[in-house]
Amino acid sequence: MYTTYNDEDNVKKRLYGDRLVLSGRALIILGIWSSIKAIILFYLALPQITEFVTEGDTMPEEIARNVKLILMAIFVILIAIVFLFHLYIGRSAMKNGYGKKRTTFYLVLTVIVIISTIVSDVQIVMEGLDIIDLASMVVDLTVVYACCDILYSAIKLRTIEKKTEEGV
Numbered sequence: 692m693y694t695t696y697n698d699e700d701n702v703k704k705r706l707y708g709d710r711l712v713l714s715g716r717a718l719i720i721l722g723i724w725s726s727i728k729a730i731i732l733f734y735l736a737l738p739q740i741t742e743f744v745t746e747g748d749t750m751p752e753e754i755a756r757n758v759k760l761i762l763m764a765i766f767v768i769l770i771a772i773v774f775l776f777h778l779y780i781g782r783s784a785m786k787n788g789y790g791k792k793r794t795t796f797y798l799v800l801t802v803i804v805i806i807s808t809i810v811s812d813v814q815i816v817m818e819g820l821d822i823i824d825l826a827s828m829v830v831d832l833t834v835v836y837a838c839c840d841i842l843y844s845a846i847k848l849r850t851i852e853k854k855t856e857e858g859v
Contacts, residue, residue: 700851700854700855703847703851704848704851704852704855707788707844707845707847707848707851708787708788708789708790708844708848709788710788710840710844711784711785711787711788711841711844711845711848712784712785712788712789714781714784714837714838714840714841714844715780715781715782715783715784715785715788715841716781716785717781717833717837718777718780718781718784718834718837718838718841719777719778719781719782721777721830721833721834721837722773722774722776722777722778722781722834723774724830725773725774725777725830725834726770726773726774728827728830729766729770729773730766730770732823733763733766737759737762737763740762741755741758741759741762776800776803776804777804777834779797779800780797780800780801780804780838780841783796783797784797784801784841784844784845787845787848788844788848793849798841798842798845801838801841801842802838802842804834804838805835805838805839805842808831808834808835808838809835811831812828812831812832815827815828816828
């Protein structure tokens with residue numbers, strides 16, 4: 692039976708709300724995976740990074756340890772900031788999908804994540820690809836897809852909500 696809860700607009704609202712929730716969850720999970728991957732890559736590249744920072748000079752063991760600790764602290768802070776971006780965008784998309792909170796700031800951050808991810812992937816392609824970069828790009832493209840789905844679903848959900856508000 693056709694009810695007011697199953698009219699076309701309400702079905703689309705549920706559809707786009709569910710898509711926001713799923714894409715938000717995907718973005719959080721991909722943020723966790725990207726953070727783990729970055730930590731592993733940083734740990735593997737730490738000797739080269741330390742040599743670059745110290746400009747190839749040999750230094751006492753204690754100073755080298757302090758330089759490594761400072762580099763690790765900076766890296767952990769950067770990874771935490773990137774993960775918090777993913778977490779904030781994902782949680783905001785989920786809240787929007789559940790109908791609890793409507794903000795636009797997370798959509799601006801989503802566009803920033805899309806642009807920065809695409810720019811970094813283009814830079815990787817320009818420098819040359821290896822198997823690790825290719826695997827990283829697959830994850831990055833999945834992040835871009837989830838972010839684009841968040842943008843699309845949020846825009847469609849808002850237009851449907853405006854349409855139903857004007858119709859009432």
